Amino acid sequence: MMLVRDLFSMSIHNLLLHKVRSILTSLGVIFGVGSVIAMLAISEGAKQSALAQIEAMGIDKIIVFSQRPPINSRSESSDNASVMERFGLTDRDATHISRMDNVEEITALFDARKKVLKGLQRTDLKLIGCDYRFLEDSSAKLEKGRWFSPADFKNNANVCVIGKNVKRKLFALGNTNVVGSTIRIEDEVYKIVGILNNEYGTQYPEIGGQNDMILIPMSTAKAKFKDYTFYREGRQYKITRVEYDLFLIRVADTQYIDNTAKRVSSYLEKLHSDTKDWGMVVPFELLKQREQTQNIFTIVMGSIASISLVVGGIGIMNIMLASVFERRKEIGTRRALGAQKSDILLQFLIETVFLTTSGGVLGILTGVGIARTITYYSGMPTVYSIWSIALSLVISCLVGVIFGTYPAYKAAQQNPITVLRAE
Amino acid sequence: MAESGKSSDIVRLVDIRKTYITGELQVPVLKGINATVCRGEFVGFIGTSGSGKSTLLNILGMLDVPTGGQYYLEDIEVSQFSDVEQATIRNLKIGFIFQSFNLFPHLTVEQNIEVPMLYARVPGRIRSKRALDLAKRVGLGHRLGHRPTQLSGGECQRIAIARALSNNPAFILADEPTGNLDEKTSNEIMKLFHELNREQGVTIVMVTHNPSLGPHYDKIIRLRDGRIDNTLFEWEIAAQKKESEAAR
Numbered sequence: 001m002m003l004v005r006d007l008f009s010m011s012i013h014n015l016l017l018h019k020v021r022s023i024l025t026s027l028g029v030i031f032g033v034g035s036v037i038a039m040l041a042i043s044e045g046a047k048q049s050a051l052a053q054i055e056a057m058g059i060d061k062i063i064v065f066s067q068r069p070p071i072n073s074r075s076e077s078s079d080n081a082s083v084m085e086r087f088g089l090t091d092r093d094a095t096h097i098s099r100m101d102n103v104e105e106i107t108a109l110f111d112a113r114k115k116v117l118k119g120l121q122r123t124d125l126k127l128i129g130c131d132y133r134f135l136e137d138s139s140a141k142l143e144k145g146r147w148f149s150p151a152d153f154k155n156n157a158n159v160c161v162i163g164k165n166v167k168r169k170l171f172a173l174g175n176t177n178v179v180g181s182t183i184r185i186e187d188e189v190y191k192i193v194g195i196l197n198n199e200y201g202t203q204y205p206e207i208g209g210q211n212d213m214i215l216i217p218m219s220t221a222k223a224k225f226k227d228y229t230f231y232r233e234g235r236q237y238k239i240t241r242v243e244y245d246l247f248l249i250r251v252a253d254t255q256y257i258d259n260t261a262k263r264v265s266s267y268l269e270k271l272h273s274d275t276k277d278w279g280m281v282v283p284f285e286l287l288k289q290r291e292q293t294q295n296i297f298t299i300v301m302g303s304i305a306s307i308s309l310v311v312g313g314i315g316i317m318n319i320m321l322a323s324v325f326e327r328r329k330e331i332g333t334r335r336a337l338g339a340q341k342s343d344i345l346l347q348f349l350i351e352t353v354f355l356t357t358s359g360g361v362l363g364i365l366t367g368v369g370i371a372r373t374i375t376y377y378s379g380m381p382t383v384y385s386i387w388s389i390a391l392s393l394v395i396s397c398l399v400g401v402i403f404g405t406y407p408a409y410k411a412a413q414q415n416p417i418t419v420l421r422a423e
Numbered sequence: 424m425a426e427s428g429k430s431s432d433i434v435r436l437v438d439i440r441k442t443y444i445t446g447e448l449q450v451p452v453l454k455g456i457n458a459t460v461c462r463g464e465f466v467g468f469i470g471t472s473g474s475g476k477s478t479l480l481n482i483l484g485m486l487d488v489p490t491g492g493q494y495y496l497e498d499i500e501v502s503q504f505s506d507v508e509q510a511t512i513r514n515l516k517i518g519f520i521f522q523s524f525n526l527f528p529h530l531t532v533e534q535n536i537e538v539p540m541l542y543a544r545v546p547g548r549i550r551s552k553r554a555l556d557l558a559k560r561v562g563l564g565h566r567l568g569h570r571p572t573q574l575s576g577g578e579c580q581r582i583a584i585a586r587a588l589s590n591n592p593a594f595i596l597a598d599e600p601t602g603n604l605d606e607k608t609s610n611e612i613m614k615l616f617h618e619l620n621r622e623q624g625v626t627i628v629m630v631t632h633n634p635s636l637g638p639h640y641d642k643i644i645r646l647r648d649g650r651i652d653n654t655l656f657e658w659e660i661a662a663q664k665k666e667s668e669a670a671r
Contacts, residue, residue: 335486338543421477
């Protein structure tokens with residue numbers, strides 16, 4: 001052990017003596033480790049932001065939504081007649097599902113299917129009726145104002161809470177008094193009581209993002225619009241009747257969420273008599289899938305980056321071999337003074353490993369720098385984990401061992417007689 | 424060292440032979456060398472190039488193994504030792520001194536002296552203390568922090584001598600130690616060897632082609648063509664020297 005310490009300080013000494021050469025030698029490892037770190041940071045950042053988005057939908061939730069059934073399963077009718085279309089989730093579904101095991105509660109959303117105009121222009125904003133619990137079940141936060149009160153529900157009040165984007169799209173930039181002002185949609189006027197902000201930009205299937213919603217109490221929506229929507233399609237008038245557009249089903253135990261999801265879907269299949277007028281998303285399952293694909297992505301990125309590490313290692317091996325030839329006299333003298341072959345081997349190995357490991361440290365700094373620069377200029381999130389840094393250190397150390405062994409072995413095999421005479 | 428009971432021979436060579444085989448050709452270089460070096464002796468192996476003295480030096484220094492014969496070092500037959508054992512013997516029993524000093528330019532004087540002790544796993548504190556003692560013994564106690572490039576040739580060789588002594592070896596093996604030095608410095612170095620030998624009882628084996636007979640040797644063994652030509656003892660050396668001076 002004592003010898004290792006002495007050899008170590010000797011190696012550092014020797015490397016510091018040739019500073020430029022040492023840095024040039026480890027440049028390959030510096031950039032190799034740097035690119036590995038940067039790649040991992042980028043893909044880890046992408047992974048985490050993707051996962052955060054899914055997670056924002058709620059990992060303890062099953063999302064069931066209404067969708068227009070495929071054409072062939074719709075009832076055909078004559079061209080000019082008005083058509084009444086009825087599909088989607090119903091009150092009865094809600095009642096039945098809420099009685100299932102492991103289902104804690106259901107929060108429903110209802111899309112009023114009204115055109116929200118700004119001046120004469122149509123926007124992609126939606127007027128949505130929601131339950132009282134929705135604030136809790138969404139991952140949004142109240143930015144300003146208040147949430148609906150129970151009285152609002154009871155009185156079918158004309159109040160609304162708008163998403164962040166709604167404010168941006170309907171009001172002038174400098175307008176700070178949005179809360180308290182009113183919105184007019186078709187013939188109704190709603191008073192804005194609060195602004196919601198969902199920082200993940202959570203999107204629901206069919207009805208869109210939380211930030212694009214103008215929320216009104218469910219009771220108000222049902223009282224005003226019933227479940228009917230009239231609209232014109234070509235020369236045809238259509239009436240669409242959808243009771244509910246989305247259920248957020250909260251489960252009691254996430255462990256059994258897939259069983260519960262299966263039960264809900266088999267129930268819906270049966271009750272909707274095989275008409276696919278509903279869909280289901282389980283964020284927890286999505287999360288697992290996404291995690292897997294992201295992990296594969298990370299591995300691929302990491303492997304590509306580590307090719308440069310191998311190249312760096314080969315560069316080091318090359319220079320160490322040259323250095324063994326250059327230092328023949330030193331090796332011979334050391335052998336004559338009593339160094340064992342293993343001492344020489346250890347000396348050269350320590351030098352290489354020290355070179356690659358310090359290259360690894362510089363590489364980590366480089367990689368973190370690259371990742372930060374990327375985040376700064378492109379806004380892409382990057383995350384460097386402790387394990388990726390530790391792994392890079394271990395790998396750069398291993399590169400030293402792998403590519404240093406052969407030169408060190410060569411050094412140890414030098415015959416002291418010929419080497420001493422070579423001066 | 425408890426030497427009682429041991430013979431006073433440090434080195435005993437019995438019929439040492441060395442034959443190099445190059446392809447089909449066998450080249451005998453040493454053709455049976457018999458010699459002894461006693462404790463405290465100052466022995467010179469002298470021969471022209473091609474006399475086999477380098478080969479003998481390598482065998483004496485345990486860098487090479489003879490093809491025949493026995494090499495007793497402190498009464499132990501060492502000629503067929505393994506590589507690890509050879510390195511250990513070189514480290515502990517033989518103090519090498521080279522013609523071109525072979526100091527490590529990037530190490531300080533102190534670190535240079537410590538190298539053999541490093542391989543003998545001597546703890547750091549003892550190493551630096553011994554390095555100082557040895558540097559003082561060769562008269563360079565004040566240059567410990569310097570690097571070899573800052574020293575003169577004579578000083579370098581003094582440091583090399585200190586390094587050779589660092590593990591308290593059985594004998595010092597010097598290969599043309601004055602070959603790279605001018606006459607004045609050579610004399611100083613030879614004087615240092617003489618002092619070490621006479622005053623501190625260090626056994627010295629010197630291999631050289633220089634036929635000038637210094638007053639330092641106890642014994643001169645002359646090699647010619649792989650054999651011992653003749654052996655001169657101290658009194659004969661002195662007599663010869665007188666003769667040559669008288670003839671002049």
